[in-house]
Amino acid sequence: MIMKRLAAVITVRRGIAVQSFGYARHLPMGDPAVIAHTLDRWGADEIFLNCIDRQQHGPDFALLDRIGKLGLATPLIYAGGIRSQADGVQVVKLGADRVAVDAMLRDSPQEIHALSESLGAQGIIAALPVSLRGGRLLWRDYRRRTDEPLGETLLETLAAGRISEALLIDWQNEGTSGSFDTGIIDAFPVSTMPIIAFGGAGEPALMQRLLSHPAVAAVAVGNSLSWREHAVQALKAGLSGLPVRRASFAGSEVRA
Numbered sequence: 001m002i003m004k005r006l007a008a009v010i011t012v013r014r015g016i017a018v019q020s021f022g023y024a025r026h027l028p029m030g031d032p033a034v035i036a037h038t039l040d041r042w043g044a045d046e047i048f049l050n051c052i053d054r055q056q057h058g059p060d061f062a063l064l065d066r067i068g069k070l071g072l073a074t075p076l077i078y079a080g081g082i083r084s085q086a087d088g089v090q091v092v093k094l095g096a097d098r099v100a101v102d103a104m105l106r107d108s109p110q111e112i113h114a115l116s117e118s119l120g121a122q123g124i125i126a127a128l129p130v131s132l133r134g135g136r137l138l139w140r141d142y143r144r145r146t147d148e149p150l151g152e153t154l155l156e157t158l159a160a161g162r163i164s165e166a167l168l169i170d171w172q173n174e175g176t177s178g179s180f181d182t183g184i185i186d187a188f189p190v191s192t193m194p195i196i197a198f199g200g201a202g203e204p205a206l207m208q209r210l211l212s213h214p215a216v217a218a219v220a221v222g223n224s225l226s227w228r229e230h231a232v233q234a235l236k237a238g239l240s241g242l243p244v245r246r247a248s249f250a251g252s253e254v255r256a
Helices: 032-042 061-068 085-093 103-107 109-119 152-159 183-187 204-212 231-237
Strands: 005-013 016-021 025-030 046-051 076-079 098-101 124-133 136-141 146-149 165-170 195-198 216-221 247-249 252-254
Touching: 005 032, 005 195, 005 231, 016 032, 025 032, 032 046, 032 061, 032 231, 046 061, 061 076, 061 085, 076 124, 085 098, 085 109, 098 103, 098 109, 103 109, 103 152, 109 124, 109 152, 124 183, 136 183, 165 183, 165 216, 183 195, 204 216
Parallel strands: 005 046, 005 216, 046 076, 076 098, 098 124, 124 165, 165 195, 195 216
Antiparallel strands: 005 016, 016 025, 124 136, 136 146, 247 252
């Protein structure tokens, strides 16, 4: 049986982990490396390091190097400032297992093909901040603060077999637990690509619905994991009946 996953998101701004609300308001939390170590011990299936202010600076290699040296057992996904094949390869060399790309999909889709040659399709995730309006998906450009339909070039890139999964980000509801718009999943036009749902998805009943959807391979959760100790175990304990790995902490397990 294919297991579904709970990915823990660490949103980073100016080198500090933050709680994020619609990527517009941020509350500081602390050192991303400390949080990554905690999530690793709590039994997250993946850790998603999302550096949201690296567009002009490139990937945060220094932070990646620090986290890579922790020896995490949990697979690490990195997003933020990846502009080229060389950036993506260096991110993996510093300890990430996979990369998530957004701006590259707009600016240089040819680099996606080159990066896929280096990492394999399984190493690349398409990060797509979207909203659902009038029954169709609109793709958010954070730099220009504009929205547009999923274009032909993007859809061709997604269908080319160079990318393993799509991280669908409900950016309007990001930071508000239990508010992910499930219509986004059904409106996504690439039916063969597994989906990671992120943005207001951190409420157990909603996670149950999302993970029960055949197109959804994982749910990514950020802020909800910051409100109490052992939050990963608590969320997984509420996902009974789903093919989700057990959470662990200090040698103990919580049955899902």
